[in-house]
Amino acid sequence: MNAPLAPVDRDTLLRRLADILAAQNLIIDAEGQRPYECDALPLYRDLPLAVALPETAEQAQAVLRTCHELGVPVVPRGAGTGLTAGSMPHPEGVLLCLSKLDRIVEIDPLGRTARVQPGVSNLAISTAAAAHGLFYGPDPSSQIACSIGGNVAANSGGVHCLKYGLTVHNILALKLLTIEGEELKIGGRALDSPGLDLMALLTGSEGLLAVVTEVMVRLLPIPETAQVVMAGFASVTDAGDAVGDVIAAGIVPAGLEMMDRLAIQAAEDFAQAGYPRDAEAILLCELDGTAEEVAQHGATVAELFRARGATSLELSRDEAHRQLLWKGRKSAFPAVGRLSPDYYCMDGTIPRGQIASVLHEIQRLAADYQLRVANVFHAGDGNLHPLILFDGGDPDSVRRAERLGEDILRLSVRAGGCITGEHGVGIEKLNTMPDQFSPEELAQLEDIKAAFDPALTLNPGKGVPILKRCQEYRALPGRHTHG
Amino acid sequence: MGDCTAAIAAEVAAAAAAGRPLYIVGGDSKRHLAGRDCDGGNLSVAAHTGVIDYHPRELVITARAGTPLTQLRATLAAERQCLAFDPPDFGGRATLGGTLACNLNGPARPWRGSIRDAVLGVTLVNGKGETLRFGGSVMKNVAGYDVSRLQAGALGTLGVVLEASLKVLPVPEHSVTLRYDMDIDDAIASMNRRAAEPRPLSGAAWIDGALFLRLSGAESAVRHTAGLWGGDTLADADAPWASLRDMQLPFFGGDAPLWRLSMNASSPATDSFGPMLIDWCGAQRWVRGEPHVASLQRYASHGGGHATLFRGGDRAGEVRAPLSSVEQRLQTRLKQAFDPAGVLNPGRLYSWL
Numbered sequence: 088m089n090a091p092l093a094p095v096d097r098d099t100l101l102r103r104l105a106d107i108l109a110a111q112n113l114i115i116d117a118e119g120q121r122p123y124e125c126d127a128l129p130l131y132r133d134l135p136l137a138v139a140l141p142e143t144a145e146q147a148q149a150v151l152r153t154c155h156e157l158g159v160p161v162v163p164r165g166a167g168t169g170l171t172a173g174s175m176p177h178p179e180g181v182l183l184c185l186s187k188l189d190r191i192v193e194i195d196p197l198g199r200t201a202r203v204q205p206g207v208s209n210l211a212i213s214t215a216a217a218a219h220g221l222f223y224g225p226d227p228s229s230q231i232a233c234s235i236g237g238n239v240a241a242n243s244g245g246v247h248c249l250k251y252g253l254t255v256h257n258i259l260a261l262k263l264l265t266i267e268g269e270e271l272k273i274g275g276r277a278l279d280s281p282g283l284d285l286m287a288l289l290t291g292s293e294g295l296l297a298v299v300t301e302v303m304v305r306l307l308p309i310p311e312t313a314q315v316v317m318a319g320f321a322s323v324t325d326a327g328d329a330v331g332d333v334i335a336a337g338i339v340p341a342g343l344e345m346m347d348r349l350a351i352q353a354a355e356d357f358a359q360a361g362y363p364r365d366a367e368a369i370l371l372c373e374l375d376g377t378a379e380e381v382a383q384h385g386a387t388v389a390e391l392f393r394a395r396g397a398t399s400l401e402l403s404r405d406e407a408h409r410q411l412l413w414k415g416r417k418s419a420f421p422a423v424g425r426l427s428p429d430y431y432c433m434d435g436t437i438p439r440g441q442i443a444s445v446l447h448e449i450q451r452l453a454a455d456y457q458l459r460v461a462n463v464f465h466a467g468d469g470n471l472h473p474l475i476l477f478d479g480g481d482p483d484s485v486r487r488a489e490r491l492g493e494d495i496l497r498l499s500v501r502a503g504g505c506i507t508g509e510h511g512v513g514i515e516k517l518n519t520m521p522d523q524f525s526p527e528e529l530a531q532l533e534d535i536k537a538a539f540d541p542a543l544t545l546n547p548g549k550g551v552p553i554l555k556r557c558q559e560y561r562a563l564p565g566r567h568t569h570g
Numbered sequence: 571m572g573d574c575t576a577a578i579a580a581e582v583a584a585a586a587a588a589g590r591p592l593y594i595v596g597g598d599s600k601r602h603l604a605g606r607d608c609d610g611g612n613l614s615v616a617a618h619t620g621v622i623d624y625h626p627r628e629l630v631i632t633a634r635a636g637t638p639l640t641q642l643r644a645t646l647a648a649e650r651q652c653l654a655f656d657p658p659d660f661g662g663r664a665t666l667g668g669t670l671a672c673n674l675n676g677p678a679r680p681w682r683g684s685i686r687d688a689v690l691g692v693t694l695v696n697g698k699g700e701t702l703r704f705g706g707s708v709m710k711n712v713a714g715y716d717v718s719r720l721q722a723g724a725l726g727t728l729g730v731v732l733e734a735s736l737k738v739l740p741v742p743e744h745s746v747t748l749r750y751d752m753d754i755d756d757a758i759a760s761m762n763r764r765a766a767e768p769r770p771l772s773g774a775a776w777i778d779g780a781l782f783l784r785l786s787g788a789e790s791a792v793r794h795t796a797g798l799w800g801g802d803t804l805a806d807a808d809a810p811w812a813s814l815r816d817m818q819l820p821f822f823g824g825d826a827p828l829w830r831l832s833m834n835a836s837s838p839a840t841d842s843f844g845p846m847l848i849d850w851c852g853a854q855r856w857v858r859g860e861p862h863v864a865s866l867q868r869y870a871s872h873g874g875g876h877a878t879l880f881r882g883g884d885r886a887g888e889v890r891a892p893l894s895s896v897e898q899r900l901q902t903r904l905k906q907a908f909d910p911a912g913v914l915n916p917g918r919l920y921s922w923l
Binding site for chain 2: 196276516
């Protein structure tokens, strides 16, 4: 067991950091730190000793070296759009914010790659690549704001990952910094690497193993055309079965999304996308590719939905209509947000065949907890996003929402799935990790962590429960969780 | 066909206790491929076979590691589905476990992904003899580190994979292969330009003076694109790709060392190392014989990649490109995290691992 480190000499730390960073890039006052106290899950918040905003990878490296030398925890942060408190500051640590590393370094149109700094937003890559007829595949709903560095940490997906894959399928190389502040380059322009596949291990590692300072992504040709088939169904069972029908027909849609009744009402009030208000569920199925392929598959999908008893059916007539049909889906989270003071977004993934039974069970659980749940999710890959509506001002409502959330995650595991499909574990799901993993499996994950970060100072208290090693000093004090 | 989990775990635990190295064997088709010679005692997973779970509507198959690829392919073909990464089956001997361990992938790899991309979950025995499961059988799972994909290409150095769940895909409705007489430089430029078009390309290779492009997908889209792109249409759209995948082409014959270059798809060709065969739209290149190794690594590294002595030659020395000191240290620690006694395929990937 490691002995607890001596308490950090705050003044020494701040003096050393001030030598590295310009004054405006080192935030030490509580008021200035407030915007950094949480990510997009504000249930968990705290202030660090300092927020460091390096402008170069060299500055980030110097910050890491300093913190390593002083034994100070470091929490990396991108755009702060995470949903699991994965970048919540450590009260005795430095928040290393990579948002100022926001340069697109290079786009290679013939090799179909882009090299970017971690603070570049997901959407900015596709915007820059569009001039060459190319785009970047993964498209999380926060893509306007979320950064590619954060996408790597989370292995982000999005609406189109059914066809185009997750972040891990779309990156070629990473430059990183170890907790010691050493530069680590992995991958390259090749499709594989000679040794152990650290790229696979680091993608989705929630900033627990290393800090990303540059990413090379693969770019794909922009499809010639795209069309959405929207269908309403009289039951979630019919809609769930229709999802399986599309897959069984040998079609891999670019996206296949489902919304339930509450989400439909909220989205329609918000966006007037023309969704059928009388439906219990709708499916939005996007097909893309060449004009011939889209026409062929669009007709097939429409026929499958009809055969499954669709109560309404619409094919997008043109690009404007397609955008309108998506507008409802894309604004569904804020639209649902208008129904309640707060909402809590869950992220379990289940086998597609279990969608209807799991949705019914979620409604039953919600009734038990006297809460409402709206469902807007990636049906094509079985990734649920139940939105639990609650009142953050009412501690009892918060407690019920959290318990319902944990029940839903356990339900996902029992249905043959997992506790998180794309949002990650962070702090939020640490308690449910033992539902998915045995003690030996958790110990193996802990040993992986220790291989990269023996002192356990990189993003401590997140992602994987630490059971074997003493983490007294580095773990998050109990006061920072609640309920 | 059976479940040998307990026996395999016990064998690893005993070997770890005795500090006795093991060499993991499935169909024994790759002992002299991909990695270095390894002199551990055989640990056979060949009897650990069978498809455990397959629901076509989930696009997922779960099978034991000793299951021959030919059996997996037949099971999937009955439902008009396939292994999208289309791995070589080495005369029917290749197994699921060995294919994952070697991360071996066919000509469609740049478009339809690798086995590393397709793996959703694994059950493995680590070097302590513990049976562990990571990932799962659903499309997305980010709980814990991605230990499943880490097994791809690890050559069994981190664990004995017992089961794997893979994402599978529908068999493309239609395929056409186009042939063009072309020199290697024009071929590399041409295949990369074609790959930047939004068309259903699923293979791009240059073999002995000819560029081959395969189109796969919706029949309407394949026919339309074939009309636009011209070239000679082959009578059998699959023929060149099957023999390329299984290394049955004359280029791969004989005992001369076979080098694999994995690099930037659009990097220029070179004639410094003798005749070259190009696959994966330029991202996988093969050369034969005994090139100047440092020059070959330099060429691959200049193209953002690396060279491997894939078959033949001196397999007691290193067969893969060297890693940076930081990466080597992390890989060593990772190996220790999984296999503290160092009994699983020691030295198979690198002499120091």
